[in-house]
Amino acid sequence: MTSSAAPANDAAQQRPNRDVIISARDLVVGFGDQTIVKGLNLDVYRGEVLGVVGGSGQGKSVLTRAILGLTPTRGGSVRVFGQDRDALEPLERRALEQRWGVLFQNGALFSGLTVKQNIQMPMRETRDLSQRLMDELALLKLELVGLNSDAADKFPSELSGGMVKRAALARALALDPELVFLDEPTSGLDPIGAAEFDALIGTLQQTLGLTVFMVTHDLDSLYSVCDRVAALAEGRVIAAGPLETLLASDHPWLKAYFHGVRGSRLTAARVEQKDEQWKPAPTTP
């Protein structure tokens, strides 16, 4: 998609004076005698779509869970919205958690509630709103994520995989968060559905001014919606920056990832498309 190349480049150029929304410093996370994330540093800037890639078992999900506070960290710090979660009082932490939305890999919709009730759950629990407004907002969110209002009164078990993801995204957006975490949003979708979902993320990001932290395996998503990409290997960020930087990198894993059989087919197609816009990107931090 040619439109995404431009923001990618100015994201890189404006980086020094942009607002940092998540910053992880020397983060260490592990289970038992296994250390999975080993001294990781990562910044996410306001208004960008960051794609996080990495081989299976390299700590993508663990990193996400550590940032969300679902997995305890062993060292280092994570600051979200400039605040250190661990240092916050419970009430402040709750307020912080209302400023982000999370789309889990399998949706994690509450199976006992309808789609509409799922979306209204965060509103009902944290805000004082009339039922009419909540109904209107739920329908609005459903429409934003491209679901029909028929889906509102269905239960998650009655939805297809793609619809579950969309409904879960609508729930993640219920409180109009500033930051959205997406865990493999396109996994399990067919190529058409995945492309639609990528486009949806791009549109929502522009309309709502979201910052998106997206864990993905989908090379297409990286090309079409991500402003920056962070690659994880051996428990660290081995490279972060606009996709072009990563494509030009000499790191063996990155070469295998982007220039392997599947990667190179896509790379060839994409690079041709946006040749005129391509310029040497700055080196990674």
Place this chain on the structure above:
Amino acid sequence: MTVAAMQRPPKVARQPSAEGVRLALSGDWTLFASRRLEEEGSRIVEEARLDRMVAIDLSQVSQLDTAGAGLINRARHDLARRDVAVTLEDVRPEYSTLLEETHYRAFAAPSRPRFNVIFVLLADFGESIADALHEFYRGVGFLGEFVSSMMYVAANPRRFRLTSLVAQIELVGFRSVPIIVLINILVGGIVAQQGIFQLLKFGASSYTVSLIGILVLRELGVLLTSIMIAGRSGSAITAELGSMKMREEIDALLVMGLSPFEVLIAPRVLGLVISLPILTFLADMAALFGGMLVAWWYGGISPVAFASLLKDAIALHTFLVGIIKAPFMALVIGLIASMDGLATQGSAESLGRQVTSSVVKSIFMVIVMDGLFAVFFAAVDY
């Protein structure tokens, strides 16, 4: 940016102007303001509904989200219906996309069909009876399938899975011994205590021994064991087969040309059929032992006296009545557990429902069977 700094309550200020009225919106028009946001949203309509032309000025709005934009759009829609001309002024570019995306949609509450309560109750009742009959029909079919696969195995003994059977006997039989012995010692003791305590009023406390002997051997031993096994092993079988069904393992067997009856169900049901009589025997012994201890300590009946009274009270058939029932109970538990396991649908809730239903049905059927046996043995005078 802290949470406190974000709170600038949304406000509507009316400013009369040359062409009509001008409403200046200010503050954070976000969901954070909750009820306040909603009230301000409806104030837009209240302030302007009697005018001909309204200009809504958004220049002072510091934050806008979908809820705020949705409410502004709702107000615009309501005013337009009252023939008030509305214009938006000083809309920042990022707000205009948001306002466009959140244009007002008529919201129709889905009408729920209403039914008479009595009608619904009757329908539920009828449905559950039809379901029960259907279930019974399915159970008979399942039994038939089990028997035919057992015949097949009997004709081809090499197809029989001995390892699997032994594993099941260990799981169902051997590992249940401690808990079954324990509860039966306790129940034997309780029956003895009650017997002595109640019969003492008639000076007939030595009849306690006949009471324990007959009650335990004919009924309690087998009943308690079956109920325990239905709860302990029946539920395990349902959960195991159910999760195999959920993960398409059963389908994998079928496409390999293997029968789930032969591979999975036969060893489990046979394991139960072999284990339950043995467990019943142990349960009988444990209950008699518990009864003897209580009779000795509480009723002053020495073990020697207990043994001789017991010998007079019971005969071999008293013991056999209990043991004969055990394999039938095992068959019922095993078949219900397997059938419910295979009826699991794709979701985890369905698995939970099937396990519950398997245990409830097995215990119910065990008690019904026990009743049928009581009638049968009375009829044949055994």
